[in-house]
Amino acid sequence: xxxxxxxxxxxxxxxxxxxxxxxxxxxxxxxxxxxxxxxxxxxxxxxxxxxxxxxxxxxxxxxxxxxxxxxxxxxxxxxxxxxxxxxxxxxxxxxxxxxxxxxxxxxxxxxxxxxxxxxxxxxxxxxxxxxxxxxxxxxxxxxxxxxxxxxxxxxxxxxxxxxxxxxxxxxxxxxxxxxxxxxxxxxxxxxxxxxxxxxxxxxxxxxxxxxxxxxxxxxxxxxxxxxxxxxxxxxxxxxxxxxxxxxxxxxxxxxxxxxxxxxxxxxxxxxxxxxxxxxxxxxxxxxxxxxxxxxxxxxxxxxxxxxxxxxxxxx
Numbered sequence: 222x223x224x225x226x227x228x229x230x231x232x233x234x235x236x237x238x239x240x241x242x243x244x245x246x247x248x249x250x251x252x253x254x255x256x257x258x259x260x261x262x263x264x265x266x267x268x269x270x271x272x273x274x275x276x277x278x279x280x281x282x283x284x285x286x287x288x289x290x291x292x293x294x295x296x297x298x299x300x301x302x303x304x305x306x307x308x309x310x311x312x313x314x315x316x317x318x319x320x321x322x323x324x325x326x327x328x329x330x331x332x333x334x335x336x337x338x339x340x341x342x343x344x345x346x347x348x349x350x351x352x353x354x355x356x357x358x359x360x361x362x363x364x365x366x367x368x369x370x371x372x373x374x375x376x377x378x379x380x381x382x383x384x385x386x387x388x389x390x391x392x393x394x395x396x397x398x399x400x401x402x403x404x405x406x407x408x409x410x411x412x413x414x415x416x417x418x419x420x421x422x423x424x425x426x427x428x429x430x431x432x433x434x435x436x437x438x439x440x441x442x443x444x445x446x447x448x449x450x451x452x453x454x455x456x457x458x459x460x461x462x463x464x465x466x467x468x469x470x471x472x473x474x475x476x477x478x479x480x481x482x483x484x485x486x487x488x489x490x491x492x493x494x495x496x497x498x499x500x501x502x503x504x505x506x507x508x509x510x511x512x513x514x515x516x517x518x519x520x521x522x523x524x525x526x527x528x529x530x531x532x533x534x535x536x
Contacts, residue, residue, distance in 0.1 A: 222306065228331040228338060231252050232252075233250050255528075258328055260328070280310075289356035290329070310332070314327065327372040350369055379441065395529050397509075398524060399526075411493045415466050
């Protein structure tokens with residue numbers, strides 16, 4: 222057992238495949254290494270306590286809103302014969318909750334990494350993802366695994382539901398700006414709305430879903446071969462399909478227009494929609510700064526930027 226350790230993870234966003242992934246189409250998620258969650262574990266003389274933005278006190282008193290975290294920590298303490306081991310855990314996160322950036326998975330990944338280090342055990346990627354699923358299943362019911370896979374990865378993740386979950390080759394120069402619309406995302410409502418459209422307007426809705434799936438394949442090619450202009454156009458086309466599915470919002474539409482007018486190569490909503498965040502792809506830092514300033518001026522409540530460089534990073 223170590224005296225003090227740190228486990229880290231990062232945010233994620235869905236680049237392509239929002240909503241169409243529900244119907245078996247591929248999705249691509251991008252890690253955001255500059256938006257992090259950190260868990261520090263320190264040995265103490267008595268008790269097991271935790272400090273976070275939602276709770277500060279004994280782990281045994283964690284409330285039901287953090288049931289996934291409770292299950293994860295309890296499982297790991299039993300796995301390591303550490304139920305009586307005293308420690309203090311501090312969770313620090315840059316990720317906003319309920320904005321489609323994978324905040325719960327990022328916490329679970331960072332906790333798992335910290336606890337494996339604290340108890341001095343080796344941790345493979347497959348064990349990490351299986352372990353994080355313990356908390357995610359309680360938090361989200363039936364998670365796809367893409368949040369955990371991406372918040373623990375240095376490269377993009379490709380998901381085809383019930384078939385494939387893998388890391389992607391990544392060669393891209395550019396900057397991604399993420400902006401919060403200030404409106405809580407309505408993923409459940411948005412998914413239900415698409416399902417209703419699929420019943421009422423099956424032909425056009427199926428075509429939109431299939432188009433989104435094809436765009437994911439296009440984006441995969443762009444990421445592998447530094448085709449940033451083509452990727453921007455792909456994002457714009459995806460937004461047209463998502464808007465047609467009825468999952469955008471006036472706030473998101475406004476910010477997307479603002480980003481494009483400020484020089485973004487492409488912009489779209491990310492995640493469930495009906496609020497939440499949008500993303501804007503920019504050619505360079507100068508363009509990204511102009512887009513970021515325009516978004517903040519026109520109603521975005523927060524922004525983040527991620528710089529991509531044309532080199533494949535280790536997973």
